[in-house]
Amino acid sequence: MATHTxxxxxxxxxxxxxxxxxxxxxxxRTVLDGIDLDLPAGQFTALLGHSGSGKSxxxxxxxxxxxxxxxxxxLAAPERVSVVFQDSRLLxxxxxxxxxxxxxxxxxxxxxxxxxxxxxxxxxxxxxxPNELSGGExxxxxxxxxxxxEPELLLADEPxxxxxxxxxxxxxxxLRELWQRxxxxxxxxxxxxxxxxxxxxxxxxxxxxxxxxxLTIERPPPRSYRDPLPGGPSLFERSRELGGEYRERxxxxxxxxxxQEHAEHQEDHQ
Amino acid sequence: MTTTATxxxxxxxxxQARPLPRTRRRTLAPGKRLPASRLIGPGLVLVLWAAAxxxxxxxxxxxxxxxxxxxxxxxxxxxxxxxxxxxTSLERAGYGFALGLTAGVVLALAAGLSRVGEALIDGTVxxxxxxxxxxxxxxxxLWLGIGETFKIAIIAIVVYIPIYLNLHAALSGIDHRFVExxxxxxxxxxxxxxxxxxxxxxxxxxxxxxxxxxxxxxxxVVLEQINATSGLGYLMFQAQNYGRxxxxxxxxxxxxxxxxxSDSAVRIVERRVLSWRRTLSN
Ligand SMILES: Nc1ncnc2c1ncn2[C@@H]1O[C@H](COP(=O)(O)OP(=O)(O)OP(=O)(O)O)[C@@H](O)[C@H]1O
Ligand SMILES: [Mg+2]
Numbered sequence: 001m002a003t004h005t006x007x008x009x010x011x012x013x014x015x016x017x018x019x020x021x022x023x024x025x026x027x028x029r030t031v032l033d034g035i036d037l038d039l040p041a042g043q044f045t046a047l048l049g050h051s052g053s054g055k056s057x058x059x060x061x062x063x064x065x066x067x068x069x070x071x072x073x074x075l076a077a078p079e080r081v082s083v084v085f086q087d088s089r090l091l092x093x094x095x096x097x098x099x100x101x102x103x104x105x106x107x108x109x110x111x112x113x114x115x116x117x118x119x120x121x122x123x124x125x126x127x128x129x130p131n132e133l134s135g136g137e138x139x140x141x142x143x144x145x146x147x148x149x150e151p152e153l154l155l156a157d158e159p160x161x162x163x164x165x166x167x168x169x170x171x172x173x174x175l176r177e178l179w180q181r182x183x184x185x186x187x188x189x190x191x192x193x194x195x196x197x198x199x200x201x202x203x204x205x206x207x208x209x210x211x212x213x214x215l216t217i218e219r220p221p222p223r224s225y226r227d228p229l230p231g232g233p234s235l236f237e238r239s240r241e242l243g244g245e246y247r248e249r250x251x252x253x254x255x256x257x258x259x260q261e262h263a264e265h266q267e268d269h270q
Numbered sequence: 271m272t273t274t275a276t277x278x279x280x281x282x283x284x285x286q287a288r289p290l291p292r293t294r295r296r297t298l299a300p301g302k303r304l305p306a307s308r309l310i311g312p313g314l315v316l317v318l319w320a321a322a323x324x325x326x327x328x329x330x331x332x333x334x335x336x337x338x339x340x341x342x343x344x345x346x347x348x349x350x351x352x353x354x355x356x357x358t359s360l361e362r363a364g365y366g367f368a369l370g371l372t373a374g375v376v377l378a379l380a381a382g383l384s385r386v387g388e389a390l391i392d393g394t395v396x397x398x399x400x401x402x403x404x405x406x407x408x409x410x411x412l413w414l415g416i417g418e419t420f421k422i423a424i425i426a427i428v429v430y431i432p433i434y435l436n437l438h439a440a441l442s443g444i445d446h447r448f449v450e451x452x453x454x455x456x457x458x459x460x461x462x463x464x465x466x467x468x469x470x471x472x473x474x475x476x477x478x479x480x481x482x483x484x485x486x487x488x489x490x491v492v493l494e495q496i497n498a499t500s501g502l503g504y505l506m507f508q509a510q511n512y513g514r515x516x517x518x519x520x521x522x523x524x525x526x527x528x529x530x531x532s533d534s535a536v537r538i539v540e541r542r543v544l545s546w547r548r549t550l551s552n
Contacts, residue, residue, distance in 0.1 A: 065450055083454045089447055093469040093546045102465070103455030129546050149455075 015076075016041040016153050016185035017062060022073035024057050024066065031057050033209030034073065041152070044179055044186045046196035048250060049206035055189045058206065059083075059157050062187065077153060082146035082184075084156040088138035090130035090145075097126035100145045109148070116144035119181075120174060136167040140174070147178060154184045158191065172198055193250045203246070205253040213253035217246060308534070312526075334516040339523065342516040351505070356524060359490060359502040362418065363528070366425025367486040373426060374433030374482065375475075381434075382441025382471070383463060395434055403427045404492055411497070421493045428489040432481035440474025441467060473547070476540040483532045491525060 015038040024032040031054040039045055049055045060066045061075065063083050090099045100113040117123055120140040130138060139159060146154060159175075160168045176199055179186055190196055196203045197217060205213040251257075304310070316336060322328050323335035330338070346352035377395065380387035403424060414420035444467050452462045494503020502521045509517035 063454060065453060081454070085447070085451075087447070089451050091448065091451075091466065091469070093472075093544075094465075102451075103457050103461070131546070145455075 014041070015039055016043075016078055017187070018074075018076040019062075020074040022058075022061060022071070022075060024054070024061060024069055024071035026069070030209055032061070032071070035209070035211060037204075037211060039153075039185050039187060041185055042183045043202060044176075044188070044200045045202045045204060046188045046190055046200035047204050047206060048190060048193060048196055048254065050254065051191065053206045054209060055206055056157055059155050059187065059189050062153075063155050078151075078185075080149055080151045081153045081155060082149055082151035084139075084142055084146050084154070084159040086158045086161045088130070088133075088135075088142040090133075090138055090141055092130050094130075095126065096122065096128045096130065096133070096141050099130060099141060100148055102145060104148060112148050113144070116148040117141070119147065119178065120144045136163055136171065139163060139171065143175070143178065147182065150182070151184045154179075154186045155189075156186065157189045159188070160195070161191075168195070175199065193247055193254070196250070197246050203250060205250060207253065207255075213250065215246060215249060308530075312530075331513070332515060334519065338516050339519045342514075343520045343523075346505075346517070346520065352520070355500060355502050355505045358500045359494065360528075362421050362493075362501065363425060363486050363490045366422045366489070367429050367482065369422065369426035370429025370482060370486070371433060371479070374430035374478065375437060377430070378434045378437035378441060382438045383467070388442075392438065395431070395438075398427070399431050399435070403431070403489070407493075407496065416497060421490075421498070424493060425486050425489045428485040429482040432485060433475070433478040436478030436481070437471060437475045440471035443474075444470050473544060476536070476544070479540075480533060480536050483536055484529065487525060487529050487532070 017037070017039040019035050019037040022032055022035040022037075023030065035058065047055050047058065057066070057069075061069075061071070062077050063081060064077070065083075090096070091102070094102070097110070097113050097117065100116060101109055104113070114123070114126060117126060120143050122137060122140055122144065125133070125137070125141075130141070133141060139162075142159075160171050163171060172195065186200075188196070188199060201217050203213075203215045203217060204211050205215075207213075319328075319333075320336050323330075323333075328335070334342075343352065377391050381391040381395075382388070406427070407420075407424060410420040410423055414423060448466050448470065449462075452466050457465065490501075491503055494501040495507050498504040498507075502524060506518045506521035509515075509521070
């Protein structure tokens with residue numbers, strides 16, 4: 001215990017999140033089975049796993065949202081944590097700007113809220129009601145709400161799951177840009193292998209309650225990400241090329257064989 | 271390959287000249303609201319009534335003509351009796367409603383926002399609700415005397431129950447996703463209640479409020495017809511003894527106008543407060 005604390009202070013960059021033997025179970029069924037994990041500050045991590053593998057459970061534990069859940073283990077997370085949910089979760093009775101400002105204080109808060117909305121491309125929509133926004137716009141407003149608190153850790157649980165493919169690509173570019181500008185640690189839960197490779201520097205696969213695969217994604221220096229125009233296809237294309245090998249390894253870790261995937265593609269094209 | 275590809279291109283002008291099929295779906299929403307549409311129905315009834323009276327199809331002793339009713343109302347008004355009765359009735363309904371509204375809101379807040387409050391209040395109110403309020407009249411007369419107090423108390427009870435039930439259900443039925451959001455955003459308990467629980471419960475509150483308004487008039491009619499020495503119901507009760515259907519109709523019309531006006535007032539407030547809602551009604 002003592003050595004542990006020492007480590008945290010002496011290591012040059014202390015991890016933003018540290019999980020030690022994290023266990024969670026529901027009705028006697030163990031979902032997380034002693035997870036040890038460090039998320040370095042400023043890292044963009046993606047978490048993959050089958051449906052029901054416990055991704056949301058892990059994320060909720062880190063967010064401190066798992067009240068009345070049995071479990072053990074130690075968990076250290078930063079103070080300023082933002083969460084982006086699969087649904088935008090905007091309060092329908094507050095205008096967009098007031099939604100973004102939920103839980104913030106002070107005079108400059110409104111200014112920061114406007115700036116955050118402008119950053120996600122929603123300048124001028126401050127006075128709109130949430131049900132006047134499209135799905136993609138609502139999710140961007142939710143991103144603005146998470147940014148305005150200047151989080152040290154951004155947790156996102158399938159934030160683009162409900163969006164169409166085109167909007168999703170644009171959101172990928174936006175999220176990556178926002179991350180580069182603000183540098184929070186990010187933990188992104190997704191079930192989309194390609195999304196994980198495009199966005200993250202490190203991909204974890206959750207399998208039977210443990211981290212089954214911990215994959216670091218090597219990338220060209222960030223500079224080349226800015227070279228293509230925002231929203232241009234090259235970011236996506238390049239990452240796809242690079243990702244071919246990672247993709248294979250991740251799919252194998254998820255238990256999808258090349259044969260199965262091939263069959264699925266054939267079905268898609270019929 | 272090239273020829274097959276070009277053929278459709280050549281034929282496009284012809285295809286464009288053809289009328290496009292109608293693709294817009296028929297809307298399932300009822301469509302735009304007619305101006306003053308709520309008055310159309312009552313207006314139609316009035317026209318039919320007048321027409322039937324003019325044609326001599328109605329027995330004037332059973333259903334007097336609209337103009338007879340109006341004339342009677344004019345007489346009663348210049349007498350001074352009608353205005354006193356109307357004021358008395360309004361006062362009763364007003365006090366009873368205000369009391370019921372306050373009690374309903376306070377109790378629902380207490381029960382909806384704290385577990386202790388819920389344990390103390392909810393069961394009691396549910397029990398109260400199971401007893402038909404008008405059945406309490408004899409007991410209340412013995413307790414409070416036959417004056418104004420017991421009438422106001424009965425109206426208040428009729429009003430507070432629907433307000434309590436709907437507001438409490440709305441407060442405790444708050445979407446757990448919003449609770450989670452409030453936790454994530456680090457809202458304090460007070461802010462959570464003020465910014466999420468209460469605004470989220472307002473639609474339910476207005477459902478209860480409208481039921482309460484209707485309830486206040488309903489109980490007023492019953493109370494004034496059973497035992498009163500003034501008020502609209504008393505006026506109608508007396509008229510019954512003298513066979514004056516015109517006076518009874520005057521009373522009924524005034525009750526109707528009260529009901530319509532108060533319900534409209536609640537609707538207007540509701541539409542302003544819940545302007546964020548885009549429902550079928552607008
Ligand atoms: N509150 C709860 N009560 C009981 N069981 C739960 C609860 N939350 C999660 N579980 C169970 O824990 C397991 C993991 O759930 P979790 O939501 O973490 O999966 P997931 O990986 O996020 O899946 P998905 O990709 O479908 O969102 C599931 O089997 C689920 O049924
Ligand atoms: Mg999940």
